[in-house]
Amino acid sequence: MAAADGGASARKEIIQTALILSGLTAFEFLIAFIWKDVGAAIGVEEEFAKLMKNLLFIILTLFKAFYIVAYFMHLKHEIRRLSVTIVLPFLFIIWLIIGLMLEGGYWGAGVDAEQTTLNKVEMVEDNA
Amino acid sequence: MADVSVDPKALSEGERPIFQASWGKLFMWFFLVSDAFTFSGLLIAYGALRVRAGSDGYNWALPEEVFTHAPILHEIFHIDAPLVFVGLMTFVLILSSVTMVLAVEAGHRKSKKEVQKWVFWTIIGGITFLSCQAYEWYHFISGTGIYYNAEDHRFESGGMMLSASLLEESQETAPKIVGLEDKKVIVFYPGGLEHFYENKIHGAHGGDGGGGHEEATKLGLRNGAEITNKGDIKKLLEHAHHSHDGSFVMKWDEVGKSGLEKILKKTGTTPADIASVKVYAQKSINGDTLRMVMRNGYEITYPSLIQTLKKPGVKVDQEGHIAKIEEDGYYPSQGGASMYANQYGRKAFANLFFFVTGFHGTHVFSGVILLIILYLNVRKGTYEKRGHYEMTEKIGLYWHFVDLVWVFVFTFFYLV
Incomplete structure (x- = not known):
C-alpha cells in the first residue's frame, strides 16, 4: 500500500469518502425535517409518505455502510476472496430480516401484555 | 499489503496465506463479523417488535422526538431542537473515522509524527462522542420535563423518551x-x-x-x-x-x-x-x-x-x-428513572433503545481505550522498532466498525 505518490491518491480517496458520508448524513437531516411538508404540499397520503421516507433512510444507510466498509475499512482493496468471505455470511442476516419482518405481525397476536387493562371504559361495556 | 510480511511457514495449513492479510487483521475481521451479527440480532429484534406493535402511530416512540434537547438551547433558551444533538454526535463519529483512516494511511508511510497526530484527534473524537452520550443519558435518567402551552391547552414533549401514545394521551x-x-x-x-x-x-x-x-x-x-x-x-x-x-x-x-x-x-x-x-x-x-x-x-x-x-x-x-x-x-x-414506574413509553422500545445505544457506547469506550494504548505505543516508538504500523490498521478496523454500527443505530432509533 505504500503508494509511489506518497499516499496522495489514498488521501484523496479518504477525503472523497468523507465528503460522501457527510453529504449523505446532511441529506438525511434535510429529509427528516422537510419530508412531511413536502409530502403535504404534493398531496401524498401520510402513511405512504412515511413508508417512502423510511425506505429512503434505509437505502441511504446502506450506501453509507458500503462506503465505510469499502473505503474506510479498505475491503474494496483487499483480495476478492477475503471480501467475499466477510460479506457472504450477511446473507443470513438478510434472511433473518425478511423472516422476522414478515412474521413479526403474527408474533404474540392476541396477547398484548403491555396494554393496561384500565385504558378504556368502552372495553368494559362489551361485557355488559 | 506489501508492508505486512507473512511468513508462509508460520501458517499451519496451506503453503501460502490465502487471504493475503496478516492473521491479526484477519481475525479482527472475523471478530467484527461476529460482532456485526450481535448488533444485527439486536436491531432485527427491534424491528420485529416494532412491526409487532402495529403501525397506527400510537404504539411506538416518535423517532425524531426521542431526544430533543441540545446543550445551551435547552438549558438557557428552553428551545426544543429535535435531532440536532444526535446529528452532531453522528458527525463527530464520522469525523473521527476520517482521522482514523488518515492515521492508517500515515502508518503505511511509516510517518510516526502523522500517525501520532491523527490518532490523537481520533481519541478526541471518541471522547467527544462519549461525552455527548453521557449528556443524552443524563437527561433521560434524570427526567426531562414537559412544556405546557396554555393557549391551546397542549402538552408538548420537552425532550424525553416519549411514545407517541403518551403524548397523544x-x-x-x-x-x-x-x-x-x-x-x-x-x-x-x-x-x-x-x-x-x-x-x-x-x-x-x-x-x-x-x-x-x-x-x-x-x-x-x-x-x-x-x-x-x-x-x-x-x-x-x-x-x-x-x-x-x-x-x-x-x-x-x-x-x-x-x-x-x-x-x-x-x-x-x-x-x-x-x-x-x-x-x-x-x-x-x-x-x-x-x-x-x-x-x-x-x-x-x-x-x-x-x-x-x-x-x-x-x-x-x-x-x-x-x-x-x-x-x-x-x-x-420530578420523575426520571425509577424502580416503580416506566417513564420511557413503550417498554420494548425503551429496553432496546437503552441496550443497543448503551452497547454501542461500550464499544466506543473500548475503542477509546485501545486508541489510547495505540497512541502511547506510537509515541514510545514501539511500531517504529517493529517496522510496521499494522496495529493502527487493526484498531482502525475496529473503530470504523463502531462508526458503521452507529450509522445503523442512528437510522433505526432516531430516524425511521
Missing part, C-alpha cells in the same frame, strides 16, 4: 375528554380507589383486595367518594357489571332504577360530576405519585404531567378543560 386527557359525556358510565372500585390501584401496581388482582363480589365492604368511586353502607353496596353490585379488571361498571341510565340515584346522591355524586374531569392520584410506597387516573379511565404516568396536575392552582372545569393553568411554562420533571 396527555393531549387528550388534559384538554378534552371524549366519549364519556354521552356514555356516562360509573365505575366502582372494591375497597376504594386508592386501594384498588395500590393492588394493581403491586400486581395483585384489583378485586381481591377489597373483597370480592360478596364481601366488598367498601366501594370507591372515581370522584373519590366512598360507599360503605352494606345494603347500598349490595344493591349497587346487583346492578353493576363485573369488568375485566376487577372493578364494577354501570351505565348511567341504569342508575335511575331502584333508588340507586339516592345512594349516589348520598356520596355527593351527581350526573354533572360524572361528566366532569377528575384526576386521582396513585401513590407509590415511597409517597411519589405514580399515576393519575382521569375520570374517563385514561391513566397518566408521565411524571412531569402528574407534577403539573398536582400544582395547587390547577382546577379542571366541567367541560373537561384544565382551567387554572394560565401560563405557558416549562415544568421540570
